[in-house]
Amino acid sequence: MKIMVTGSNGLLGQKLIHALVQRSDLELIATARGTNRLQAQAGYTYYSLDVREQAQVLELCLALKPDVIIHTAAMTQVDDCEDQQEACWKLNVTAVAHLIEACDAINAHLVHLSTDFIFDGAAGPYDEMAAANPLSFYGKSKLAAEKLLLDSSISYAIIRTVLVYGVAEDMSRSNIVLWAKSALEKGQPLRIVSDQFRTPTLAEDLASGCILAATQRAQGIYNISGKDQMSVLELVKRVAAYFDLSTDQISEVSTDELNQKARRPKITGFVLDKARRELGYEPHSFEEGIALVMSQTAQ
Numbered sequence: 001m002k003i004m005v006t007g008s009n010g011l012l013g014q015k016l017i018h019a020l021v022q023r024s025d026l027e028l029i030a031t032a033r034g035t036n037r038l039q040a041q042a043g044y045t046y047y048s049l050d051v052r053e054q055a056q057v058l059e060l061c062l063a064l065k066p067d068v069i070i071h072t073a074a075m076t077q078v079d080d081c082e083d084q085q086e087a088c089w090k091l092n093v094t095a096v097a098h099l100i101e102a103c104d105a106i107n108a109h110l111v112h113l114s115t116d117f118i119f120d121g122a123a124g125p126y127d128e129m130a131a132a133n134p135l136s137f138y139g140k141s142k143l144a145a146e147k148l149l150l151d152s153s154i155s156y157a158i159i160r161t162v163l164v165y166g167v168a169e170d171m172s173r174s175n176i177v178l179w180a181k182s183a184l185e186k187g188q189p190l191r192i193v194s195d196q197f198r199t200p201t202l203a204e205d206l207a208s209g210c211i212l213a214a215t216q217r218a219q220g221i222y223n224i225s226g227k228d229q230m231s232v233l234e235l236v237k238r239v240a241a242y243f244d245l246s247t248d249q250i251s252e253v254s255t256d257e258l259n260q261k262a263r264r265p266k267i268t269g270f271v272l273d274k275a276r277r278e279l280g281y282e283p284h285s286f287e288e289g290i291a292l293v294m295s296q297t298a299q
């Protein structure tokens, strides 16, 4: 099986490349915009691909004919999406249309990444059948991309995930666990939101869920996240406890007090029964995830 990954310089993209390169039964193609920023460049081929460019997407797919495409590239900063709506739509929606067109042309299976931000957070944790109602432009764009897939005739899996954390090389953005550890170590005052609940996801677990869906050519929607639901405040306190750092500087704030540009859903997190049953997915606990992150930062 030949697997192509988009956005291979991103957090999930990197984890996918590191995991897939170990698989001698698979042929791997990494793609990202610009140059390959991964240190390890053996065992796969790399192509520069801007997924917003329809002709580029089609041309590369016709030339390489992957069996499966795992599409991770996206505009993922929620407040940026609110500010730059046209750019967000082009990357999060129109590019998916290009990939659907290419998959249709070469009969490839598309594994597409989506988010808990398609929900309004009134009734989490959510299963795959729950009704979406996005609060932010990011959420709207990701839901619109899901609809393109639902309305298409290609073979696809939608992988929805939640608050991804992990260590990657040359990160263009941080994530909650790394940020919390570093801020707690500095002992600076922290305002942490206490009424947003999530099932934070270890990037390695998300990659394993995507690979299970890709190799099984799984059909439909799957929740792939961590298994422990907690508030963001509890998350930061659990990071502090793990690293034996003081929580004295933490003050609790509400979503309303934070007043972020894009609205966030309050209670999300996912029910994982379907992914466990159909894909054989089993995530680490949150503390196991932090332990893995720590072992990687110590390297």
Ligand SMILES: NC(=O)c1ccc[n+]([C@@H]2O[C@H](COP(=O)([O-])OP(=O)(O)OC[C@H]3O[C@@H](n4cnc5c(N)ncnc54)[C@H](OP(=O)(O)O)[C@@H]3O)[C@@H](O)[C@H]2O)c1
Residues within 6 Å of the ligand: 006, 007, 008, 009, 010, 011, 012, 013, 032, 033, 034, 049, 050, 051, 052, 071, 072, 073, 074, 075, 076, 091, 113, 114, 115, 116, 161, 162, 163, 164, 165, 172, 173
């Ligand atoms: N991270 C989360 O908490 C979270 C939660 C729910 C869902 N998701 C979804 O999971 C997926 C993966 O997220 P992630 O955490 O791996 O995000 P990420 O680290 O921000 O990676 C996204 C990658 O997309 C690349 N990209 C941007 N524009 C591109 C273009 N025009 N062509 C090709 N690549 C482009 C970026 O390239 P540069 O590195 O060059 O900027 C970046 O490497 C996304 O679909 C996201 O919506 C993420």
